[in-house]
Amino acid sequence: MxxxxxxxxNSIEGEKVANFKYELFSEQALKENLPVIAxxxxxxxxxxxxxxxxxxDSLERIKEDSSxxxxxxxxxxxxxKNQVNRTIVNLLNSxxxxxFEFLDKYxxxxxxxxxxxxxxxxxxxxxxxRAERSHAELFQDYLIFLDDNKEIEFxxxxxxxxxxxxxxxxxxxxxxxxxNLSNFFxxxxx
Numbered sequence: 001m002x003x004x005x006x007x008x009x010n011s012i013e014g015e016k017v018a019n020f021k022y023e024l025f026s027e028q029a030l031k032e033n034l035p036v037i038a039x040x041x042x043x044x045x046x047x048x049x050x051x052x053x054x055x056x057d058s059l060e061r062i063k064e065d066s067s068x069x070x071x072x073x074x075x076x077x078x079x080x081k082n083q084v085n086r087t088i089v090n091l092l093n094s095x096x097x098x099x100f101e102f103l104d105k106y107x108x109x110x111x112x113x114x115x116x117x118x119x120x121x122x123x124x125x126x127x128x129x130r131a132e133r134s135h136a137e138l139f140q141d142y143l144i145f146l147d148d149n150k151e152i153e154f155x156x157x158x159x160x161x162x163x164x165x166x167x168x169x170x171x172x173x174x175x176x177x178x179x180n181l182s183n184f185f186x187x188x189x190x
Contacts, residue, residue, distance in 0.1 A: 001062060007112055011109065011125075017075050022094070023041070023042070025091075026041035028090060029041060036142075036152040037087055039190050040157065044166060047131065047159050054124050055128075056070060058120070061120060092139075095136050101129070101132040101136075102129045109125045130165065130177040158188070159188055161185070164177070
């Protein structure tokens with residue numbers, strides 16, 4: 001069980017880092033007069049807080065005090081501020097990071113949860129994995145706009161409150177990330 005607690009702590013730390021970093025990337029995009037990209041980073045930063053909550057709930061399932069653990073996890077904000085680059089580089093790095101999370105990290109974490117016979121935690125990791133994929137795809141879409149020097153059209157973005165999946169429109173019936181009803185999607189305003 002220590003292994004499962006360790007990966008949940010790792011997940012909490014990763015989501016805290018991602019949230020803070022994407023907020024910084026949003027500010028950088030605004031400095032570069034890229035308000036649509038700033039909005040994209042802001043939305044994904046919000047989605048990462050949903051993942052943080054999911055991992056904390058998972059810790060609670062195995063009788064760990066998630067709020068105490070979350071407080072113990074300190075992120076190096078100075079180091080993260082030093083990682084801010086031009087927006088196109090931030091988008092590329094974010095896409096790479098999110099791709100790693102859905103192809104490797106959360107897939108493996110779900111297998112570990114399965115090994116410990118924790119089906120709800122396994123499902124949580126699988127749902128977060130699919131949500132991370134939606135983030136990687138979103139970053140890729142906007143990378144193409146920037147790379148082709150195309151004008152970036154504003155599109156409303158919606159986040160599933162249950163898993164953090166991000167979409168440009170609300171799915172007709174169910175979330176592709178967690179399969180909950182689409183009424184859990186909320187619009188994130190600029």
